[in-house]
Amino acid sequence: MKAVAEAVHVLNHDSQSCNRVAANQWLVQFQQxxxxxxxxxSILTSSHSSSSSSSYLLDFELQFFAAQILKRKIQNEGYNLHYDSKEALLNALLLAAKKFSLGPSQILTQICLALSALIIRAVEHKQPIEKLFSSLHNLQNQDNGDVAVLEMLTVLPEEVETQNSDCNISSTLRYHYGQELLSHTPTVLCFLLHHSEQKIDDDMQLQSRNRKILRCLLSWVRAGCFSEIPPLSIPTHPLLSLVFNSLQVSSSFDLAIEVLIELVTRYEGLPQVLLYRVQFLKELLLLPALSRGDEIVIGGVASLLSEIGQAAPALIVEASTEALMLAEALLSCVAFPSEDWEIADSTLQFWYVSFLKLFLRFFTFIIIICKQWFLLVFFSC
Structure with a gap:
């Protein structure tokens, strides 16, 4: 362990490039x-802690490196581990997750990625994800364990998704993992809702907590967590209140927009419901952003409105009050004097789809008129 610590220190801090190269080569060989x-x-589960800032930095670098080692080795060699070794490693990683639940967050994320990778490769278990959720339930009941559980739930769907490119996993097993993951959707959504309802007086901690919840929700939306819920009932889900409220907080605006865009693009019928929220988006977000020149908010709202319009072009050509308001809001975004064309570019697909839909409707109308005229002339003769 001492040799590894020295090599990591040389790699990150030595002034001589030749020493850094040598340390890197040694560490690469050691990982194998x-x-x-x-x-x-041992590095991740050790109870040793440093009090000085310099020692804390060295510990962080070593622990982060150790977490990365385990993640990579599990991804590359996890299938070859014996059952007992996997069990011991699982318990060690859960212990490490508990240890780093309050930070540093970068290390906790790497540990959770390693845990997810290990579970996916635990093919000897008929339901490996079920086993993980059982372990997470025990972890949640420990002090600050819910923080580690939240991070674990965030990276798990992403790991299940990335294993689609793993040639060691059959398509049948991939499908099974996906279905097993989604079977825990009610539990996860309840956990997120409960977590979001906990009172926090400190604004910074509250914003940080909400960002983590949104990150987790985004991962599960991408995994298809709302696939079994009727689209018309999704906007009334309690977690969507958190999403809409987060739109008005600068630190969480980007994630809230991502969640809504994912929902719009994945669930048919939802754009029609969100179309009635256009006035809210315009008055509470877009108009204030235009007045203060906030390109981030303008761009985010433009992307969301564009996705709503693209997902429901038939509603747009109906020219309802909401549809006209959406088009007007998008025109306001496009007209905003930005240094680049990113905001305008994000709306191009909307205008193209809308124009195409209008053209097809107009063309159909012309055909009907011509047909009626032809029949009228024919029978007149």
Whole structure:
């Protein structure tokens, strides 16, 4: 362990490039050894802690490196581990997740990625994700364990998605993992809702907590967590209140927009419901952003409105009050004097789809008129 710590220190802090190169080569070779499993695990589960800032930095670098080692080795060699080794590693990673639940967050994320990778490769378990959720339930009941659980729930759907490119996993097993994951949707949504309702007096902590919840929700939306819920009932889901409220907070605006865009593009019928929220988006977000020149908010609202319009072009050509308001809002976004064309570019597909839909409707109307005229002339003769 001492040799690894020294090599990491040289790699990150030595002034001589030749020393840094040598340290990097040594660490790369070390990662490929069997000893790396035990050393990395020991680094992450050790109870040692430093009080000085310099020692804290060195510990962070070493612990982050150890977490990355385990993640990579699991991804590359996880299938070859024996059952007992996997069980021991699972318990060690859960212990490490508990240890780093209050930070540093970068290390916790790497540990959770390693845990997710390990579970996906635990093919000897008929329901590996079920086993993980059982472990997470125990972790949640410990002090600050819910923080680690939240991060774990965030990266797990992403890991399940990335395993689609793993040639070691059959398509049948991939489908099984996806279905097993989604079977826990009610539990996850309840956990997120409960977490969002906890009172926090400190504004910074509250914003940080809400961002983490939105990140987790985004991962599960991308995994298809609302696929079994009727689209018309999605906007009334309690978590959507958090999403809409987060639109009005600068620190969480981007994630809230991403969640809504994912929902719009994935669930048919939802754009029609969100079309009635255009006035809210315009008055509470877009108009104030235009007045203060906030390109981030303008661009985000433009992207969302454009996706709503593209997902429901038939509603747009009906020229309802909401549809006209959406088009007007998008024109306001396009007219905003931005240094680049990113905002305008994000709306191009909307205008193209809308024009195409209008053209087809007009063309159909012309055909009907011509047909009626032809029949009238024919029978007149």
């Amino acid at each position: 050894t069997n000893a790396a499993w035990e050393v990395a695990t």
